[in-house]
Amino acid sequence: MVKIRIDDMEIQAGEDQTVLQVALAHGIQIPHFCFHPRLKVAGNCRMCLVEIEKMPKLQIACGTNVREGMVVLTQTERVKKARQAVMEFLLINHPLDCPVCDQCGECRLQDYSFEYGKVECRYRESRRTFPRMDLGETLVRDMNRCIHCTRCIRFLRDVAGQEELGLAERGGHTEVGTYVEMALESPFSLNLAEVCPVGALTSKLFRFKARPWMMDRTPTLCPGCSRGCNATAWAYRGKLLRFTPRENEAVNRCWMCDFGRRCLDRVHADDRLTWASVRGQRVTRSQAIAALSALLEEARRAGTAGEVWVIASASLTNEELEAVSRLAREGIGTARVGLLAGQPDERAFGPLDTPLSEWFIRKDKFPNSRGARDTLGIEGQETLSALLAARPGSCAGLLVFGEDLGARLGDLAAVRARIGSVPWLVVADSQRSPLSALAQIELPLSGFAEKSGTYTNEAGMAQKLAAVVPAPGEGQSVVSLVSELTRAPRDLEGKGD
Amino acid sequence: MAEEKVLSARFLKKDSHRLQGYVKDGGYEGWKKALSLTPEQVIERVKAASLRGRGGAGFPAGMKWSFVPKTVNKPKYLCVNADEGEPGTFKDRYIMELDPHALIEGAAIACFAIGAAVAYIYVRGEFKKSIARLEQAIAEAREAGFLGMNILGSGVSVEMWVHPGAGAYICGEETALIESNEGHRGMPRIKPPFPAVVGLFGGPTVVNNVETLSYVPHILNRGAEWFNAMGPEKNGGTKLFGVSGHVKRPGLYELPMGTRLSSILYDTCGGIRKDRKLKAVIPGGSSTPVLTADEIDVAMDFDSLAKIGSMLGSGGIIVLDETTCVVRAAARLAHFYAHESCGQCTPCREGVAWVSRVLERIEGGKGREEDLPLLLSICDNIQGHTICPLGDACAMPIRAFVQKFRAEFEAHVREACCTMGPYVTGWGR
Numbered sequence: 001m002v003k004i005r006i007d008d009m010e011i012q013a014g015e016d017q018t019v020l021q022v023a024l025a026h027g028i029q030i031p032h033f034c035f036h037p038r039l040k041v042a043g044n045c046r047m048c049l050v051e052i053e054k055m056p057k058l059q060i061a062c063g064t065n066v067r068e069g070m071v072v073l074t075q076t077e078r079v080k081k082a083r084q085a086v087m088e089f090l091l092i093n094h095p096l097d098c099p100v101c102d103q104c105g106e107c108r109l110q111d112y113s114f115e116y117g118k119v120e121c122r123y124r125e126s127r128r129t130f131p132r133m134d135l136g137e138t139l140v141r142d143m144n145r146c147i148h149c150t151r152c153i154r155f156l157r158d159v160a161g162q163e164e165l166g167l168a169e170r171g172g173h174t175e176v177g178t179y180v181e182m183a184l185e186s187p188f189s190l191n192l193a194e195v196c197p198v199g200a201l202t203s204k205l206f207r208f209k210a211r212p213w214m215m216d217r218t219p220t221l222c223p224g225c226s227r228g229c230n231a232t233a234w235a236y237r238g239k240l241l242r243f244t245p246r247e248n249e250a251v252n253r254c255w256m257c258d259f260g261r262r263c264l265d266r267v268h269a270d271d272r273l274t275w276a277s278v279r280g281q282r283v284t285r286s287q288a289i290a291a292l293s294a295l296l297e298e299a300r301r302a303g304t305a306g307e308v309w310v311i312a313s314a315s316l317t318n319e320e321l322e323a324v325s326r327l328a329r330e331g332i333g334t335a336r337v338g339l340l341a342g343q344p345d346e347r348a349f350g351p352l353d354t355p356l357s358e359w360f361i362r363k364d365k366f367p368n369s370r371g372a373r374d375t376l377g378i379e380g381q382e383t384l385s386a387l388l389a390a391r392p393g394s395c396a397g398l399l400v401f402g403e404d405l406g407a408r409l410g411d412l413a414a415v416r417a418r419i420g421s422v423p424w425l426v427v428a429d430s431q432r433s434p435l436s437a438l439a440q441i442e443l444p445l446s447g448f449a450e451k452s453g454t455y456t457n458e459a460g461m462a463q464k465l466a467a468v469v470p471a472p473g474e475g476q477s478v479v480s481l482v483s484e485l486t487r488a489p490r491d492l493e494g495k496g497d
Numbered sequence: 498m499a500e501e502k503v504l505s506a507r508f509l510k511k512d513s514h515r516l517q518g519y520v521k522d523g524g525y526e527g528w529k530k531a532l533s534l535t536p537e538q539v540i541e542r543v544k545a546a547s548l549r550g551r552g553g554a555g556f557p558a559g560m561k562w563s564f565v566p567k568t569v570n571k572p573k574y575l576c577v578n579a580d581e582g583e584p585g586t587f588k589d590r591y592i593m594e595l596d597p598h599a600l601i602e603g604a605a606i607a608c609f610a611i612g613a614a615v616a617y618i619y620v621r622g623e624f625k626k627s628i629a630r631l632e633q634a635i636a637e638a639r640e641a642g643f644l645g646m647n648i649l650g651s652g653v654s655v656e657m658w659v660h661p662g663a664g665a666y667i668c669g670e671e672t673a674l675i676e677s678n679e680g681h682r683g684m685p686r687i688k689p690p691f692p693a694v695v696g697l698f699g700g701p702t703v704v705n706n707v708e709t710l711s712y713v714p715h716i717l718n719r720g721a722e723w724f725n726a727m728g729p730e731k732n733g734g735t736k737l738f739g740v741s742g743h744v745k746r747p748g749l750y751e752l753p754m755g756t757r758l759s760s761i762l763y764d765t766c767g768g769i770r771k772d773r774k775l776k777a778v779i780p781g782g783s784s785t786p787v788l789t790a791d792e793i794d795v796a797m798d799f800d801s802l803a804k805i806g807s808m809l810g811s812g813g814i815i816v817l818d819e820t821t822c823v824v825r826a827a828a829r830l831a832h833f834y835a836h837e838s839c840g841q842c843t844p845c846r847e848g849v850a851w852v853s854r855v856l857e858r859i860e861g862g863k864g865r866e867e868d869l870p871l872l873l874s875i876c877d878n879i880q881g882h883t884i885c886p887l888g889d890a891c892a893m894p895i896r897a898f899v900q901k902f903r904a905e906f907e908a909h910v911r912e913a914c915c916t917m918g919p920y921v922t923g924w925g926r
Contacts, residue, residue, distance in 0.1 A: 043687035044842045046882050057881045063687045085878035089847035122871055125854040148846060167682060167840070170665075172850040174840030 002068040007075060013066045020048055020061035023074070030074055031083060031112050033090075033197050034149035035062040038254060040158050045090075045149050047112070049082045050074050058082055083116045092123040093172070094198075095144050103199030105212040109147060128172055136183025138190050138258060139201050143175055146200035152176060152192045159255070160188045160356045176200070187357055190258050194244060203242070205261065210236035219246055220466040221455055223315065223448040224260030225362035226342065226369050228457025231256060233264075233449060233468040240267045240449050240469050251457065257361050266404055266447065267469065271431045273444045274473025285443070285474040289484050292426050292441050295397060296332055304396035305333045311387065312478075313402030314341035314366035314373075314380060317453025317465060320478035321368070321375040324401050327482045332399075338387050340408060341369040341380025362458060367448070371456030383410025384435070388418040397424045401478050403447060406433030428481060443481060446471035453477075501727065503735050504711050505751040508595045514630050516637035519598040525643050527714030531606045532651040539610040543713060546721035547733035551588075552578055552669070552706030553782065553810045555799035558713075561703055564693035565611045571700040575608045575616040576692075578674055579631075579707045582621060582666040583782035584833060585813030588737035589707035591749055593620070593627035596711070597634035601657060603710030605644060606717065608655045611703050616657045619674050622664040631659045666837035670885045671704035672696075673839065684839045685885035708737055728754025732798035736809075742816035743770040755796040762793060762816060774819040777902070781810025783830055784890030786897030787823075807897070822917035824909050827898040828856035834891035845888035848879040852895055864910035872899050 001012050006019070006028050013022040018041070023030045033045035043063040050061045053071040058078065073079065091113060098104045130143035153165045153176065164184050168175045178184065184192075193203040215234045222229040222243060229252035231243045243264055245256040266272075276288035283291075299305045310328040312321055328337045342364030366372070366380075373379060381387045384405070398419070402408070405427070409415055412434055419425055419438050427436040428443035436442050450471035454462045476484075507513045507522060519525070531539050544559030565573060577600065581589040592600055604616045620628050635657050638644045646654045660678050667673045668683040675697045677683035696702025712734055716724050725733040732754040738761060741747050745767035752761065758780060762768065769775050775790040780797065785808040788795070795801055799809045817826060831853035840846045852875050855868055876892035876899075883889065899906055908916045 041687070043884060046843045046884075049882060060687070065689075082878075082882055085882065086843050089843045089851075089878070092847055092851060122867075122874075123851065124865070125851070125858070128850075148840060148843070169840070171835055171838035171840045172846055174846065 002066055004066050004070040004072065006072040015066070017066055018062055019050065019064045019066055019072050022066055023061060023072075028074060030061045031116055032062060033108060033147055034151060036151050036195065038159065039151060039154045042150050042154060045086070045147065047083060047086050049079060049086070051076050051079050084118055087113055087117040088122070090147050091117065091121070093127050093144075094147070095127065101145065101199040102202040102207045107199060108197035130175060133177055133181060135178065136185070136189070138204055139184060139192060140204055140207065141177065142200055142202070143177070145198050146176055147198055148174055148176070149197060150176070151195045151197065152201055155191060155195045156186060160186050162186045187257050187259065187361060188255060190261050191245070191255050206242040209241050215241065218466045218468045220468060221367065221463050222256060222260040222263065223367040224257070224263045224365065226364040226366060226458040227251065227360065227362045228367060228455055228461065228463050229256050229260055230463065231260070233466070235469050238469050240264045251461070252360070255356070255360070257357070259361065264449065266431065267449045269431065271406070272472055273429050273432045273436060273442060274475060276444060276474060277442045279440055285476070286484070288441050288443055289481070292443070293485060295424055295426070299396050300333070306335070307394050307396035308332055308334045309336045309338060309395050309398045310334060311338040311340060311384070311398065311400045312372070312376065313405060313408065314339060314369040314371070315403035315448070316372070316401060316478055317368065317451065317455060318371045318375050318462065319453040320401070321372050323479045323482040325376055327485065331482075331486050337376055337378065339372050339376050339378050339380035340384060340387060340402060340405075341372050342366050342382065364458065367457070368455040370458055370460060371454070371462065374456060383408055385410035385412070385414040388415060395422045397426070398422050399426045400435065401428045401445070403430045403445060405429050405435055406431055409433065409435055428478065430475065444473055444475040445481070446475040446477050450475060451477040501735070502751050503715055504592060504596070504599065504708065504737060505749070508591060513595050514597050514634060516598060516634065516641060519596070523718070524598055525602055527717040528602050528605050528643060529649065530717045531609050532649060532653060536610045536612060539606060539717070542721055543610070543716055546716045546724040547731045548709065548712055548716060548724065549732065549799055550706055551708035551736070551811065553583065553784070553808070555809060558705060558709050561693065561705070562607065562611050564691070565701045565703060566694065569701055572615065572698070573611055573613040573700050574697040574702045575604060575611065575613045576671070576674060576678060576697060576702055576704045577604050577616060577618040577707060577710060578669060578671065578704050579618050579620040579624070579627065580662050580669040580674060581624070581707070582669045583784065583811045583813055584830075585739065585741055585779060585815040586782045586811040587739045588749060588812060590624050590627050592707050592711050593624065594630050597630050598638065599711040599714065600707050601634055601638050601644070603713035604657060605655050606713050607703065607705060607710055609653055613703070614654050614656060616655065617660045617678055617697070618657065619660045619662055619668070619678050622662045628659055628661050635659065667839045667885070667887060670887065673885065674704060675702060684841045687884055729796065729798050729801070732800060736797065736812050738797070738812045738814055740766050740814045740816065743773070743818035743821070744768065744816050745770055755798040755801065758788070758793045758795050758797050758814070761797065761814065769816070769818050775816070776819045776821055777817040777823060779815040779894070781808050782813040783815065783833065784894060785810040786893050787901060789901050820917065822860070822915055823898055823902045823905055824856065824860045825915065825917070827895055828853070828860045831856050831891060831895055834887065838887060842884045844879045844882045848875050849888065849891045851875055852891065856895070859906065859909050860915055862909070862914040864913070866910055868910065869899060869903065869906055
């Protein structure tokens with residue numbers, strides 16, 4: 001530990017820390033663009049220049065290590081003038097297009113120009129311009145707005161381990177790009193939209209949909225795989241518009257993969273199962289639940305309740321799975337409970353210096369495999385067809401709970417063949433699928449963004465999932481479905497609401 | 498003081514670049530001598546001779562070598578800075594073309610002193626002849642046993658490679674040179690860590706200029722006292738001055754450190770072309786602040802020029818006579834720096850380009866009164882705020898031009914045109 005002083009504050013700091021790290025940890029604001037806590041230091045924006053006693057020149061706080069007895073001044077006239085100069089330099093070629101820029105509201109350049117900039121502009125020359133560059137499916141590059149901080153390049157090179165972006169040309173003509181206009185192929189490309197402190201790299205998935213300050217932010221989880229990345233869900237007027245990573249050192253640090261961010265596509269997708277149906281006829285949810293209740297009652301009377309199969313997917317929360325388990329064992333009286341989940345992945349936490357995807361993205365695309373296995377006490381199979389094939393024997397009826405089953409059916413013909421011999425099929429799902437098309441009764445479920453509960457990730461961490469937007473139509477969680485089902489009076493059979 | 502030639506003594510001899518002649522003239526004796534000493538003794542001898550870096554900064558070479566950590570488990574390297582890109586400078590290429598063995602011998606001694614087994618000579622890409630001659634000379638030296646494994650039975654090994662650059666001014670900055678030598682985009686690194694601690698491929702590295710290293714064999718052969726006696730205190734030896742511009746006999750001259758600038762212009766170079774009046778002199782390459790005709794009675798050494806607010810730099814003297822438009826000269830210089838800025842850090846990338854645009858506008862007759870304070874203010878905002886000295890290298894001379902020739906700049910603004918008449922072509926008319 002060394003003792004240093006920043007302005008009026010005496011601070012004990014670690015020997016390998018930089019002035020900027022120490023200042024930020026103690027609430028002292030030193031403006032910075034190119035510094036990112038998880039990227040290598042570049043020292044190129046020159047915004048964090050501070051005065052250090054006994055050093056003739058101003059020094060960059062991000063690249064200067066603390067030393068015993070160091071005295072750092074962050075508020076002197078010299079420092080303020082240097083900051084103002086850097087702001088002026090950054091702004092002379094920056095377009096004043098904040099009103100149509102997607103970064104507006106979360107732009108560091110915008111924030112700092114209010115705080116450290118000047119009102120008048122001394123630049124009388126024409127601004128330099130670049131053609132817009134399409135970086136593929138996820139990002140648009142607007143080089144006119146770029147401040148050349150190279151955070152994007154450093155993220156891809158040092159964190160993701162992919163050298164897809166680089167600098168071309170020199171001086172004021174320096175361009176960040178993929179050299180021959182190639183598309184970015186990194187599975188982490190959308191992180192660049194956040195790593196970029198300005199509007200030079202914006203997400204094609206989110207552009208022009210809403211202003212950040214108008215949106216509701218809810219801490220939640222990514223449902224994309226068993227990693228369980230912590231995310232912030234951004235919703236505007238009941239619509240989920242984007243995911244951004246939420247910092248969690250133990251799980252995802254501060255990154256998220258593109259696959260996970262795209263999971264929100266299915267929240268407002270056209271294939272959402274919003275209304276209940278019985279034999280293809282739209283009915284109210286209560287009517288459908290009553291119809292299901294009648295099927296179960298019939299099985300009970302016929303003495304075949306123990307032959308009813310209940311299958312749950314590992315996309316359900318622990319609470320939902322618990323409800324399914326109780327429904328099967330206590331409500332129906334069957335031990336034939338199946339789980340639709342991915343195989344366990346042994347590479348739970350790899351070393352951090354391998355390419356990010358190795359460490360990060362899980363093959364198991366169910367968010368709650370571990371929780372499901374723990375809750376139901378059974379191992380899961382890969383797909384529904386595999387599950388059905390693995391359990392021969394008579395089946396009096398099939399009740400399937402799942403979220404987005406369509407993607408996880410496996411061999412559809414095998415499923416169809418097996419379903420053909422089953423007296424009845426009931427599917428509760430958030431999306432319509434080939435399976436739900438075969439069902440006598442369809443029940444709408446809420447999707448991951450519409451329910452709260454917990455997912456247990458591959459490492460055994462139970463993390464909280466939050467309801468971000470209301471479920472469309474009559475969608476409900478499995479917990480509420482099961483409670484309605486067990487409450488449904490048997491003598492009301494057929495009468496509905 | 499007898500005017501002795503040290504580096505240029507062999508330049509005019511036939512086949513001066515071949516090993517045979519070099520050895521006949523006493524070449525590689527310094528290398529043999531060094532091998533009979535310890536590395537510490539070599540550093541002490543170079544330190545005793547006040548050999549200051551001839552690349553421009555004037556940092557004592559022996560001191561630089563002594564910064565290399567003695568105990569470190571990484572390979573150490575020597576990089577020879579032969580990326581001679583400073584406008585007005587053309588000294589290193591003559592050494593490489595006409596006496597390459599002097600450089601190779603000096604570099605080998607430096608390797609021995611710092612404990613490096615490998616040296617890279619980073620040569621400016623356009624210097625095709627220098628590259629060819631160096632490669633030939635290295636092959637000759639290797640064959641003769643002056644380079645390679647177990648040199649002259651001493652157990653010391655030194656390998657040397659020529660690394661051609663791709664023609665970027667910025668790669669003459671030592672950390673950008675290292676980046677480029679590693680195969681990356683030539684952009685300066687932030688310091689600290691300094692190259693002496695973390696340099697080429699992460700190992701401790703010394704970067705020395707061609708001219709600097711070429712003095713080293715002579716210092717070992719003839720002693721520090723001989724070397725120091727040739728110049729003023731703390732500015733030992735001779736210096737290669739490349740004089741260009743409006744003098745009667747432009748060219749490369751080797752003169753003792755501390756020779757008066759006026760004497761170089763009027764005695765050595767025969768005065769101003771067509772006996773016109775002198776207007777300005779850039780004393781040490783384009784990045785050094787310009788001197789007016791009244792300031793030329795100055796000793797050409799590091800300390801004397803620093804005293805009057807300029808620099809010895811690389812010794813590239815650019816002479817401007819009375820027919821030169823200083824606004825155009827400044828605009829041309831600023832254009833060069835804007836073009837050569839690597840674009841990495843904000844003040845240089847944006848500020849230098851801005852300075853260039855404003856100067857072009859003034860020269861084009863569209864200047865405003867507020868442009869002159871603006872130029873000075875931009876220069877203030879660049880200087881000292883950048884990663885490497887390229888920002889300063891533009892800010893300092895431009896500030897000097899505006900301050901020392903303010904009347905001429907004001908006339909451009911007032912008359913809304915170039916007061917020297919319309920632009921024809923090139924520098925002179």
